[in-house]
Amino acid sequence: MSTDPVHDFVAVGIGPFNLGLAALTAPVPDLSGVFLDEHEEFSWHPGMMIEGTTLQVPFLADLVTMADPTSPYSFLAHLKATGRLYPFYIREDFHPLRAEYDAYCRWVAERVPGLRWGRRVERVEHDAAAGVYRVHARDVRSGEPEVHLGRRLVLGVGTAPWVPEPVRELPGPAWHSSAYLEHKEELQTLGHVTVVGSGQSAAEVYLDLLTDADRLGYRVDWLTRSPRFFPMEYTKLTLEMTSPEYARYHHALPMGRRDALAREQRHLYKGISGTLVDAIYDTLYRTGRRGAVPSSLHTGVEVVGAHWDAEQRRYELRLHHAEQGRTVSRSTRGLVLATGYRSRVPAFLDPIRDRIRWDAHGRYDVALDYAVDTTGREVFVQNAEEHTHSLTAPDLGMGPYRNSVILNAMCGREVYPVEQHIAYQEFGVELEDAEDADALPDEAGLTATGALR
Numbered sequence: 001m002s003t004d005p006v007h008d009f010v011a012v013g014i015g016p017f018n019l020g021l022a023a024l025t026a027p028v029p030d031l032s033g034v035f036l037d038e039h040e041e042f043s044w045h046p047g048m049m050i051e052g053t054t055l056q057v058p059f060l061a062d063l064v065t066m067a068d069p070t071s072p073y074s075f076l077a078h079l080k081a082t083g084r085l086y087p088f089y090i091r092e093d094f095h096p097l098r099a100e101y102d103a104y105c106r107w108v109a110e111r112v113p114g115l116r117w118g119r120r121v122e123r124v125e126h127d128a129a130a131g132v133y134r135v136h137a138r139d140v141r142s143g144e145p146e147v148h149l150g151r152r153l154v155l156g157v158g159t160a161p162w163v164p165e166p167v168r169e170l171p172g173p174a175w176h177s178s179a180y181l182e183h184k185e186e187l188q189t190l191g192h193v194t195v196v197g198s199g200q201s202a203a204e205v206y207l208d209l210l211t212d213a214d215r216l217g218y219r220v221d222w223l224t225r226s227p228r229f230f231p232m233e234y235t236k237l238t239l240e241m242t243s244p245e246y247a248r249y250h251h252a253l254p255m256g257r258r259d260a261l262a263r264e265q266r267h268l269y270k271g272i273s274g275t276l277v278d279a280i281y282d283t284l285y286r287t288g289r290r291g292a293v294p295s296s297l298h299t300g301v302e303v304v305g306a307h308w309d310a311e312q313r314r315y316e317l318r319l320h321h322a323e324q325g326r327t328v329s330r331s332t333r334g335l336v337l338a339t340g341y342r343s344r345v346p347a348f349l350d351p352i353r354d355r356i357r358w359d360a361h362g363r364y365d366v367a368l369d370y371a372v373d374t375t376g377r378e379v380f381v382q383n384a385e386e387h388t389h390s391l392t393a394p395d396l397g398m399g400p401y402r403n404s405v406i407l408n409a410m411c412g413r414e415v416y417p418v419e420q421h422i423a424y425q426e427f428g429v430e431l432e433d434a435e436d437a438d439a440l441p442d443e444a445g446l447t448a449t450g451a452l453r
Contacts (some may be wrong), residue, residue, distance in 0.1 A: 005149070006033075006035055006150070007148045007150045009031075009153065009154055010034055010035075010148050011034070011153075012037075012153065012154070012155055012156065012157060013155065013157040014039075014117075015158045016105060017384075018035055018382055019042065019063060019105055021033075021154060021382070023034065023064050024063075024071070027071075027103070028407070029348065030411070031410065033114055033125035034114050034148055035114050035116060036135065036148065037117055038118065038120040038121070039138075042102075042183050045102075045178065046100075047178045047181050048098070048180060049098055049102065054095040055097075055098060055396070056200065057099055058094035058095055059076070059095070061397030062101075062393075063202060067401065067403060068416060075104050086209060090332065101280055105183060118139060119138070119140070120140050121137045122137065123348050128354055133149070133151070133153050134147055134148075151378075152379065153379045154382065154398075155349075155379065156381075156382035158355075159165045159341035159342055161339075162340050163337050163340055164303070167303055168232065171310070172366060174315070174334070176338075185230070186334075187209070188212060189335040190333040191217075191333055192221075192314075193335070193336065194217065194220045194336070195209070195334070195338060197224065197338025197340070198224040198270075199271065199341050201338040202222065202272075202338035203272040203277070203280060206220065207279060210283055210287070211281075211283060214379055215383055219294040220294070221332065223303065224299065225300070225302045228299050230267040230272065231267075231271050231273065232268070234273075235269065240423040240424065241391060244421070245421060245422070246392065250390040250427075255361075255387075259387065262386065262387060265391060269391040298319075298421065301319045301320070302320050303317055303319060304327065305317070305318030305319070306335075314331050314333045315333070315335060317332065343383070345363075355373050356372050356373055356379060357372055361387075363387055364381055366385040366387075370382070370406055377410075381408075382402065413436070
């Protein structure tokens with residue numbers, strides 16, 4: 001059994017956010033961190049690396065630039081090092097290709113120190129006498145156990161594909177969109193494929209399948225619970241909601257109001273890019289000139305039941321239309337479930353659950369500085385705080401901000417300057433006195449001051 005020296009922190013998971021943390025940690029001489037991931041190398045949504053798809057954020061939302069524009073790990077540094085800077089400049093599009101962003105992250109992962117690939121974390125314990133966390137991991141190739149010691153933890157395990165109950169664990173050709181490309185060719189041989197979902201992934205899969213449907217002779221349908229195909233709102237004043245001010249405002253709201261806003265704001269960051277909506281319509285229009293389009297799109301429809309008929313090799317779906325109050329049956333031979341992702345609490349935290357703060361719904365009780373432990377200075381989370389910090393949590397452009405806050409908290413000084421005010425608008429009002437505050441209830445039965453009524 002090998003034992004590492006005591007690090008200032010151990011980070012679990014190496015997605016874009018913890019990779020950004022590694023890049024920002026690299027030049028800090030008095031901070032030692034080790035990063036563990038069970039995969040053999042960096043890979044960012046390989047199942048959705050559809051040709052020509054782009055990020056929904058500009059290149060400035062890379063791993064480091066918004067914290068340190070001079071970093072050698074910036075996207076522009078990557079382009080320069082790989083001879084792609086001038087072509088990117090001539091292209092005149094701020095939004096990198098998704099494959100381009102993945103290549104950039106791989107380039108950074110090859111250069112920053114402290115990354116340990118192929119390490120599956122199995123258990124985390126706290127050694128009170130030594131004041132350290134013992135992170136028990138296993139080398140996935142050799143099977144050898146390892147122990148990594150850190151005074152702090154940074155959890156960046158990411159979100160997991162989520163499938164609603166009516167279509168969960170179906171037999172037959174039904175896959176979450178995260179595995180789409182792996183099964184694309186098989187889907188195209190089935191004759192009839194249905195895409196279920198409302199956001200960008202559903203739209204990208206639908207367009208990719210629609211493009212070849214006429215030529216290869218299959219049908220593709222798209223079902224969404226949303227009352228319409230919502231475009232992501234990308235106006236500049238709305239973009240100010242990805243700001244430190246909005247994060248502070250949202251964090252200070254009572255839990256019930258935050259949860260209600262999460263439902264109301266989904267189209268602000270989980271909608272479809274306007275250019276993609278237009279591209280879908282244009283593809284339908286071009287296909288329609290040649291005759292009937294082998295496709296249908298249905299809004300306001302929820303899949304409430306599904307059955308795989310093994311003999312007929314098809315699914316029987318029960319669909320409920322909310323506005324009409326009708327439930328109907330439809331069949332299809334293949335399913336792509338673009339039903340999103342959800343944060344998770346990994347089982348390896350079970351031994352230290354008593355050291356972590358939880359809210360009334362069993363979620364992390366995340367402090368403004370992203371700490372979740374009872375001391376408020378030892379365990380931090382990445383992209384597991386949507387319920388407390390709203391749409392800033394998954395936003396790539398806010399990753400360097402969050403990492404700056406975490407690094408400053410761990411070092412006890414300002415390693416990277418953190419912007420406090422960037423928005424022109426105000427997200428709340430200051431109450432004149434406590435009497436006014438007590439008069440404002442929220443949906444969860446709490447007053448604006450957080451006291452129970």
